[in-house]
Amino acid sequence: MKPKVAFFDFASCEGCQLAVLNCEDILLDILGLVDIVEFREAMSETAPRFDVAFIEGSINREQDAERLRDIRARSTYLVAMGACACIGNVQARSNFIAPAENFQRVYGVEDRNMVQTDPEFWPLWAHTRVRAVKEIVPVDFELRGCPLVPEEFVHLVKALVTGATPRFSTQAVCVECKMNENECVYDQGETCMGQITRGGCKAICITNGYRCDGCRGILPHANLAAHHGLLQSKGLSEPQITNRYRLFCSAESLGRVGRTGHDK
Amino acid sequence: MTNNAKTYTIDVHHVTRVEGHGNIRINTRDGVVEDVKLCIVEANRFFESFTRGMTPHEIPWVVGRICGICCVGHQLSATKAVEDAQGIAVSPQTVLLRKMLNESQFLQSHVLHVYFLAVPDFVGAPSVIPLIKTHPEVVKRALRLKKLANDYTEVMGGRTIHPMSNTLKGWRRLPDLERLEQVRNRLAAAVPDLLETVGIVKTLKIPGYERETEFVSLKHPDEYALYEGDVFSSDSKSSVPVSAYRSVTNEFTVAHSTTKWSRWHRDAYAVGALARVNNNFDQLHPEAKSVAETLGLKVPCYNPYMNNVAQVVEIVHCAYNSLAMMETVLNGGLQEEDIHHTAQAGRGFGAVEVPRGILFHEYAFDEAGRCCDANAIIPTSQNVNNIEQDMKAFVPLMLPEMSQEELTLHMEMLLRAYDPCISCSVHMLNIDFVA
Numbered sequence: 001m002k003p004k005v006a007f008f009d010f011a012s013c014e015g016c017q018l019a020v021l022n023c024e025d026i027l028l029d030i031l032g033l034v035d036i037v038e039f040r041e042a043m044s045e046t047a048p049r050f051d052v053a054f055i056e057g058s059i060n061r062e063q064d065a066e067r068l069r070d071i072r073a074r075s076t077y078l079v080a081m082g083a084c085a086c087i088g089n090v091q092a093r094s095n096f097i098a099p100a101e102n103f104q105r106v107y108g109v110e111d112r113n114m115v116q117t118d119p120e121f122w123p124l125w126a127h128t129r130v131r132a133v134k135e136i137v138p139v140d141f142e143l144r145g146c147p148l149v150p151e152e153f154v155h156l157v158k159a160l161v162t163g164a165t166p167r168f169s170t171q172a173v174c175v176e177c178k179m180n181e182n183e184c185v186y187d188q189g190e191t192c193m194g195q196i197t198r199g200g201c202k203a204i205c206i207t208n209g210y211r212c213d214g215c216r217g218i219l220p221h222a223n224l225a226a227h228h229g230l231l232q233s234k235g236l237s238e239p240q241i242t243n244r245y246r247l248f249c250s251a252e253s254l255g256r257v258g259r260t261g262h263d264k
Numbered sequence: 265m266t267n268n269a270k271t272y273t274i275d276v277h278h279v280t281r282v283e284g285h286g287n288i289r290i291n292t293r294d295g296v297v298e299d300v301k302l303c304i305v306e307a308n309r310f311f312e313s314f315t316r317g318m319t320p321h322e323i324p325w326v327v328g329r330i331c332g333i334c335c336v337g338h339q340l341s342a343t344k345a346v347e348d349a350q351g352i353a354v355s356p357q358t359v360l361l362r363k364m365l366n367e368s369q370f371l372q373s374h375v376l377h378v379y380f381l382a383v384p385d386f387v388g389a390p391s392v393i394p395l396i397k398t399h400p401e402v403v404k405r406a407l408r409l410k411k412l413a414n415d416y417t418e419v420m421g422g423r424t425i426h427p428m429s430n431t432l433k434g435w436r437r438l439p440d441l442e443r444l445e446q447v448r449n450r451l452a453a454a455v456p457d458l459l460e461t462v463g464i465v466k467t468l469k470i471p472g473y474e475r476e477t478e479f480v481s482l483k484h485p486d487e488y489a490l491y492e493g494d495v496f497s498s499d500s501k502s503s504v505p506v507s508a509y510r511s512v513t514n515e516f517t518v519a520h521s522t523t524k525w526s527r528w529h530r531d532a533y534a535v536g537a538l539a540r541v542n543n544n545f546d547q548l549h550p551e552a553k554s555v556a557e558t559l560g561l562k563v564p565c566y567n568p569y570m571n572n573v574a575q576v577v578e579i580v581h582c583a584y585n586s587l588a589m590m591e592t593v594l595n596g597g598l599q600e601e602d603i604h605h606t607a608q609a610g611r612g613f614g615a616v617e618v619p620r621g622i623l624f625h626e627y628a629f630d631e632a633g634r635c636c637d638a639n640a641i642i643p644t645s646q647n648v649n650n651i652e653q654d655m656k657a658f659v660p661l662m663l664p665e666m667s668q669e670e671l672t673l674h675m676e677m678l679l680r681a682y683d684p685c686i687s688c689s690v691h692m693l694n695i696d697f698v699a
Contacts, residue, residue: 010307011306011307011308011309012332013329013330013331013332013333013335014331014332014333015329015331015332015333015335015425015426016332017332018332018333018425019332019424019425021376021380021410022410022411022414022424022425024407024408024410024411024414025411027407028396028403028404028407031393031396036393039391060307060308060309061307064307089329090311090314090326090329091309091310091311091314093314094309094310094313094314096314097310097313097314101313102308102310102313102314103308103310105310105312105313106308106310106312106313107517107524108517111516111517114517114519115517115519118519120519120520121303121519121520122519124303124305124519124520124522125308125519125522127307127308130309146329146426147332147425147426204422204423204428205422205428208422208423208427208428208429208436208437209422209428209429209435209436209437210325210428210431210436213325239317243317243318243319247318247322247326
């Protein structure tokens with residue numbers, strides 16, 4: 001029997017599900033190997049159990065955490081799909097600002113107070129904290145990046161269907177960038193997160209003329225202190241360095257920096 | 265149960281085949297509609313709060329993450345707003361490249377919406393997947409068109425989702441002309457596929473419900489406005505500059521929706537493909553106009569279900585317009601431009617049309633060149649009020665002639681017709697009867 005696969009989205013841009021739909025060349029082949037039983041962005045059906053559940057998005061409210069726990073209980077494998085699910089992504093930057101302040105900046109004081117005290121709809125507004133999926137339930141596999149890399153998604157699906165162990169890059173983005181023979185970002189007067197960031201993206205941003213902002217998260221063995229010193233030596237101030245590490249919140253995901261302190 | 269004694273609650277949780285999370289709640293008692301609510305239950309991500317502290321260059325790159333499906337539009341609108349704040353003027357080459365990047369996303373998004381999200385409703389299928397067996401040629405053609413549009417975005421932007429080539433002042437890495445030529449040739453060859461799209465849409469039975477409303481879109485003196493122009497209202501028949509967008513959107517908060525609502529000259533207004541076609545019909549490419557005629561789209565059109573038809577008209581417009589723009593680039597070549605810029609203080613405004621409607625961004629930077637204020641008003645948050653007004657108008661008309669299941673489907677189709685992109689700011693079906 002074909003494995004039952006489901007896709008679920010939480011707080012995200014839904015770009016990773018779109019990246020899956022964008023595998024046009026092999027989409028029909030994939031659909032021959034698996035039964036997609038739930039994919040709200042593309043279909044209406046729902047199912048009670050899943051062999052593989054793909055989770056996109058970060059978890060921002062208790063009602064979302066409850067939904068995630070229910071999906072986990074109904075799934076054999078659970079995959080965190082994309083930077084929001086894996087590390088919280090850009091919106092985790094709001095964790096350094098109190099929720100009340102975040103609401104005030106977006107809705108104003110009066111409207112914030114009105115909606116958060118609404119007797120019927122208050123759960124919608126009960127934002128707790130931007131959390132990665134693994135902070136709430138066990139995660140079996142991670143597809144990193146903002147957005148995910150389609151080749152890695154296909155690799156994982158093939159492995160899960162054939163019972164093989166999926167393998168993902170353990171190199172830094174910097175290594176993949178060298179293999180592309182790109183001119184170093186530092187030599188162009190910019191700074192880069194490529195030395196300490198998990199590879200697998202083939203350094204696509206640098207190859208297209210930008211820099212690495214660490215959307216795939218920091219390698220577990222990365223020498224963060226040395227990298228911090230490098231950014232200092234390039235003239236970045238402490239607030240600039242903090243802003244840099246918090247752009248995709250990659251450093252926070254390691255639990256080594258940024259767990260305390262808040263933005264002004 | 266007789267038709268005039270219908271008493272039920274329709275509660276559609278997490279409407280499917282839309283981007284983002286929305287619920288529909290309808291209460292009727294003895295055939296009278298008591299309450300209709302479109303609840304946007306999407307979790308907050310606070311982009312307008314956490315962008316503070318970022319550099320001008322980082323803003324368009326990060327706020328593209330507001331939405332995967334309109335990432336190009338968010339990036340372009342933000343780029344224009346930041347450039348306005350930073351006093352940057354861009355070259356005609358950069359404007360041309362941005363128009364191409366924008367239209368590549370129109371093609372991709374409209375093809376995805378018409379074929380994958382809307383067509384299943386019209387043929388009675390729960391998703392596009394059963395259509396692989398019943399309508400294999402339709403699905404394969406849709407995939408071919410979608411791939412072509414995605415490749416177009418990739419050639420222009422460096423990547424399909426969250427592209428990185430466009431930045432302040434221009435392109436970090438200019439598009440490869442050889443690859444652009446390949447896309448041009450494929451697009452030219454895809455015209456028969458596009459015309460087939462028209463043929464399929466012509467066979468679809470579009471629900472015939474109308475509600476007169478205000479249409480808001482960009483308007484430009486010289487072209488069908490997708491990238492630049494002033495903000496035009498079909499009510500006032502006049503435009504205001506983009507910098508006055510707050511006088512257009514007049515945002516307000518309701519407790520049942522985490523996205524803010526908008527209104528301008530009346531209780532609600534509509535943005536998107538139908539609004540644009542209504543406001544700027546004369547400036548469409550002649551082939552697109554003829555497709556509108558074939559599909560029975562006459563302006564002004566007040567049937568929101570016709571938005572899918574307007575999308576097809578725009579697919580044709582963007583294809584022909586893109587072919588012309590590609591020709592210009594391939595004939596004239598591209599020049600490397602200096603994109604160096606030192607951050608400064610200032611406030612700026614930007615707007616572009618994205619597939620779902622007009623999109624506003626505003627940013628301010630402090631003396632250190634760091635973002636200190638941000639505001640983005642997305643098309644769907646402008647449309648939700650209008651969608652709820654449509655529902656309130658149509659439910660009493662549909663109630664006597666439809667079963668509960670039909671009514672539910674028509675409400676979902678209505679929501680999907682607007683192609684809402686709720687994640688920018690809410691999943692399954694639960695219908696509870698209150699008998």
